[in-house]
Amino acid sequence: GENVEQHxxxxxxxxxxxxxxxxxxxxxxSNYFPWYKQExxxxxxxxxxxxxxxxxxxxxxxxxxxxxxxxxxxxxxTETQPEDSAVYFCAASSANFGNExxxxxxxxxxxxxx
Amino acid sequence: GAVVSQHPSRVICKxxxxxxxxxxxxxxxxxxxxxxxxxxxxSLMLMATSNEGSKATYEQGVEKDKFLINxxxxxxxxxxVTSAHPEDSxxxxxSARDFSGGTDTQYFGPGTRLTVL
Numbered sequence: 001g002e003n004v005e006q007h008x009x010x011x012x013x014x015x016x017x018x019x020x021x022x023x024x025x026x027x028x029x030s031n032y033f034p035w036y037k038q039e040x041x042x043x044x045x046x047x048x049x050x051x052x053x054x055x056x057x058x059x060x061x062x063x064x065x066x067x068x069x070x071x072x073x074x075x076x077x078t079e080t081q082p083e084d085s086a087v088y089f090c091a092a093s094s095a096n097f098g099n100e101x102x103x104x105x106x107x108x109x110x111x112x113x114x
Numbered sequence: 115g116a117v118v119s120q121h122p123s124r125v126i127c128k129x130x131x132x133x134x135x136x137x138x139x140x141x142x143x144x145x146x147x148x149x150x151x152x153x154x155x156x157s158l159m160l161m162a163t164s165n166e167g168s169k170a171t172y173e174q175g176v177e178k179d180k181f182l183i184n185x186x187x188x189x190x191x192x193x194x195v196t197s198a199h200p201e202d203s204x205x206x207x208x209s210a211r212d213f214s215g216g217t218d219t220q221y222f223g224p225g226t227r228l229t230v231l
Contacts, residue, residue: 032218034219034220036222041225041227042224042225043118043207043222043223043224043225044158044207044222045222046219046220046221049219089157089158101148101160101163102148102160102220103160104157104158105157106156106157107156107157109155
């Protein structure tokens with residue numbers, strides 16, 4: 001089965017600086033890579049996702065890059081703000097409109113220092 | 115994005131009782147829903163995949179007779195924790211797959227915090 005590793009487990013950055021979280025996956029058949037943000041006691045919220053037919057995707061201050069050859073993908077948050085503080089999870093699946101499940105990384109606790 | 119609700123948000127029960135948790139997709143139909151368990155400061159662990167009109171698929175190590183799943187309609191899946199014990203105390207989260215608009219995206223419910231005394 002799929003195995004997703006995520007680093008770092010904790011990350012603290014000064015407000016305004018950039019944050020980068022990295023994930024690797026093991027199953028070369030995986031083709032869908034979402035990122036979720038989870039605040040304490042709340043549901044995971046999808047913030048961005050990427051499919052294997054593209055290498056990079058941006059949405060305002062958030063971007064995700066994918067390297068299929070190396071089997072890794074990264075989340076980039078620029079101009080960080082205090083409200084970016086949360087736990088971020090990466091995930092991977094071979095989503096193909098079937099019943100494929102998401103395999104989650106272990107999470108990164110991001111703290112933005114004002 | 116699509117909305118998924120979950121009920122109840124919190125439940126406290128005595129050891130040995132059963133607890134039912136509902137997961138609903140409010141503005142889309144979900145042939146597939148997932149049930150996760152999350153311990154404090156840990157990742158989401160998939161328990162089972164719930165398929166409308168058929169039996170759920172359980173992950174290795176998850177007792178299907180203890181965690182009963184029913185997906186009777188395209189908008190509702192239920193998880194029943196039978197004969198709950200303190201070690202079943204956890205945060206249970208469901209998600210539903212939305213295929214509308216040509217995409218395949220999972221949206222999560224707000225979670226249910228179960229405390230077994």
